[in-house]
Amino acid sequence: MKGPNNHEDLHFLLLPFMASGHMLPMSDIAVLLALRGASVTLITTPLNAARLRPSLSPHHSLISLVPLPFPPATESGLPEGCESFDALPSRDHEPAFFRATEALLAPTLRHLRARCRTPPSCVIADALLPWAREVAREFRAPRLVFHGYAFFATLCLHNLVAHGALTRVGDGNARVVVPGMPHEVEITEEQLQVDERLKDLWEARETADGVIVNSFEELECEYLDVYREATGKNVWVIGPVSLSNNPSNTIDRGGKTSPNELWCLDWLNRREPKSVIYVSFGSIGRLSPPQTAELARALEASGRNFMWVIKDGGGLPKEFKEEPITEKRMVVHGWAPQVAILSHRAVGGFITHCGWNSTLEGVSAGVPLVAWPLFAEQFINEKLVVDVLHIGVRVGVERLSGWAGEGVGVVGIEAIERALEEVMDGGKEGVLRRKRVRELGKMARKAVDVGGSSYVNMTRLIEYVSEHRSVKDDGT
Numbered sequence: 001m002k003g004p005n006n007h008e009d010l011h012f013l014l015l016p017f018m019a020s021g022h023m024l025p026m027s028d029i030a031v032l033l034a035l036r037g038a039s040v041t042l043i044t045t046p047l048n049a050a051r052l053r054p055s056l057s058p059h060h061s062l063i064s065l066v067p068l069p070f071p072p073a074t075e076s077g078l079p080e081g082c083e084s085f086d087a088l089p090s091r092d093h094e095p096a097f098f099r100a101t102e103a104l105l106a107p108t109l110r111h112l113r114a115r116c117r118t119p120p121s122c123v124i125a126d127a128l129l130p131w132a133r134e135v136a137r138e139f140r141a142p143r144l145v146f147h148g149y150a151f152f153a154t155l156c157l158h159n160l161v162a163h164g165a166l167t168r169v170g171d172g173n174a175r176v177v178v179p180g181m182p183h184e185v186e187i188t189e190e191q192l193q194v195d196e197r198l199k200d201l202w203e204a205r206e207t208a209d210g211v212i213v214n215s216f217e218e219l220e221c222e223y224l225d226v227y228r229e230a231t232g233k234n235v236w237v238i239g240p241v242s243l244s245n246n247p248s249n250t251i252d253r254g255g256k257t258s259p260n261e262l263w264c265l266d267w268l269n270r271r272e273p274k275s276v277i278y279v280s281f282g283s284i285g286r287l288s289p290p291q292t293a294e295l296a297r298a299l300e301a302s303g304r305n306f307m308w309v310i311k312d313g314g315g316l317p318k319e320f321k322e323e324p325i326t327e328k329r330m331v332v333h334g335w336a337p338q339v340a341i342l343s344h345r346a347v348g349g350f351i352t353h354c355g356w357n358s359t360l361e362g363v364s365a366g367v368p369l370v371a372w373p374l375f376a377e378q379f380i381n382e383k384l385v386v387d388v389l390h391i392g393v394r395v396g397v398e399r400l401s402g403w404a405g406e407g408v409g410v411v412g413i414e415a416i417e418r419a420l421e422e423v424m425d426g427g428k429e430g431v432l433r434r435k436r437v438r439e440l441g442k443m444a445r446k447a448v449d450v451g452g453s454s455y456v457n458m459t460r461l462i463e464y465v466s467e468h469r470s471v472k473d474d475g476t
């Protein structure tokens, strides 16, 4: 008899969009499927495969990581070696990058026709890869969309499109009330960052056989119910997917561990519980040089321990460059093992840009947040964190910034210090905030454990694919 974790007859094809915030959760989904005994093919490009390999290799017997060539710089017009969205020097390269991702369709089809013993039973594709439809069509497999948003943001954006409200939205400071939400949600036109991709995301979801969401029901059930009712769509909420892997594999998440990463954990080991503020703006976000200098001043003035991950050192004070590691501070240039850091007992607060993965990773670790949104749907996530869940405080950013942190004013030292104080201490309200996020962290871990809501949803997803794959095999 077939056991609950014996699904080697099922073959999932995973097509992640090439950006850290999209590839990492998709590689976590690959691990979740492999842990259920399903076989997985994850297609990406050579440089991205090299980054994903370390955390996938413990599951290598079931996960096949396939690197397919990315168009060379001479064809794509992108800088040499630029295979990931977060490696783009500026947003000007965005259209060229999206065009380059389309070039993966033909080699993907060739690979699947020639090399795969069993055709895909299901295609799980990022909403930003519209060509995945052709792959699913050729193999007559159900296509499920993964786009990496919170359910709250998904429902806000769905409602704005479905109620035709987007066409009336400009890019100013006027406030928009999001229609169809279970409670009032107001946001400025600019913060919605309406661009042409939003419609693509919506379309990818509407035409798919179902949607996979990295969240957990206990966190967002109110919005999930409204979305299900409004769309009648199959939705599987299976997260937090960052908890899927064995904790020892999370050190390598996003790249092979370098001495830098081991030093991070070693430095944390020597700090008191909950005494460290972790600061990161994700894989793309950067602050302007004057804002970097102001944040440095605020962190120093707080007198607290902090670990700050920096992608671009512009504006960093001289002493931070000359002496990145001291008793009080650790400045990490480049990549840090974020999931492992957040779950370390020494971390007591997280200054985050509110990218959904980072937000959920903070929640899963039970760490209260200082919300510092920059762009994309991060202002909507800030609302969820501060106004709905009450597990974080605003630093007070109102304007959407560019990739290099340009176009917004500087958040001053007083506002930053106030937010830090509230999150790391904050009196009675601070204690309640910490208690709430700790409870949510417990619920998150329970959700992915055997019998938890996300675990059960993953079982349902596998059952759905089993049934629908057979229907398609029969040619009906």
Ligand code: UDP
Binding pocket: 020, 021, 022, 024, 025, 253, 254, 280, 281, 282, 283, 284, 285, 309, 334, 335, 336, 337, 338, 339, 354, 355, 356, 357, 358, 359, 361
């Ligand atoms: N991340 C990491 N180390 C870094 C920067 C980012 O491990 O130095 C991971 C982080 O844990 C998260 C993802 O990269 O899983 C970033 O996704 P998110 O949605 O938070 O933000 P984005 O980078 O897409 O803006």
